[in-house]
Amino acid sequence: MTEVYPWQQALWQQLAGRSRHAHAYLLHGPAGIGKRALAERLVARLLCQRPAGLEACGQCKSCRLLHAGSHPDHFRLEPEEADKAIRVDQVRELVDFVVRTAQLGGRKVVLLEPAEAMNPNAANALLKSLEEPSGESVLLLISHQPSRLLPTIRSRCVQQACPLPGTADSLAWLRGSLPEQADEVLAELLVLAGGSPLAALRLYGEGVREQRAQVVEGVKQLLKQQAGVSQLVEAWNGVPLALLFDWFCDWSQLILRYQLTADERGLGLADMARVVRYLAEKSAQPRVLAMQDWLLAQRQKVLAKANLNRALLLEALLVQWASLPGPG
Structure with a gap:
């Protein structure tokens, strides 16, 4: 089950509680605030055959296939390599998926992250699916920098800003994830991550504090010649x-x-x-x-x-x- 972050509860109730869903959502906000977890939770809820209130049941055939990574009505689109663009032929596969009939008789759900990684040709190819919805399909686009998206893509999605947690919530979550670290270290990581707790945890794992110490020392040495x-x-x-x-x-x-x-x-x-x-x-x-x-x-x-x-x-x-x- 995808982790539920406390700062997302109100938004989750709003999204999962809808009786009818838009054809496309653009979930946007700074990196490291849990947008991917929110989207995956919504994917499970949209595909579940026997949802339990706001949550997927976790037991039906659809939930089991999704957990196994073999759900025929779920399409995940990401860059093929880290820090690379999403190419037009990848988006064409998405378009082919959207126009097909759902194999389990329910919805088809697409998860695309990060949306701004699409090159211009790929973004234009996606527009057709956004302009001409096909059947019971829902596209979930995740963006860390929505200003880099084509205005025509943004305008064809329900744009949903994802909440940035407050400092107290972020520090409480980080304490649970890094209990051995002092509060001063956690506060520094949070500043380096621009207030995004998941990004702060990732930066810690990548040794960014040590990298920054090296750069700061180098800057001081440069100025002192x-x-x-x-x-x-x-x-x-x-x-x-x-x-x-x-x-x-x-x-x-x-x-x-x-x-x-x-x-x-x-x-x-x-x-x-x-x-x-x-x-x-x-x-x-x-x-x-x-x-x-x-x-x-x-x-x-x-x-x-x-x-x-x-x-x-x-x-x-x-x-x-x-x-x-x-x-x-």
């Missing part, structure tokens, strides 16, 4: 580009915030607070703004899986970062 650009590019080879650009974008924003407010509470996590303050005091604001614009543009390319030269990109990043302090 104790380490060179090429040396750091090589040392950070195991740190994902998306994480690096998330952190540098965040630090540039904190620098600007401190320049505008001088608020000591707005310096971010303790590991970089002194560096942020130093750069805010020593850097010309136009230079910081230009740096932030460049960071955001490159981060968008990273998130879009553009074919980038990692070494050259990081070298450009570090050269600009090292040149921040000084006259404008």
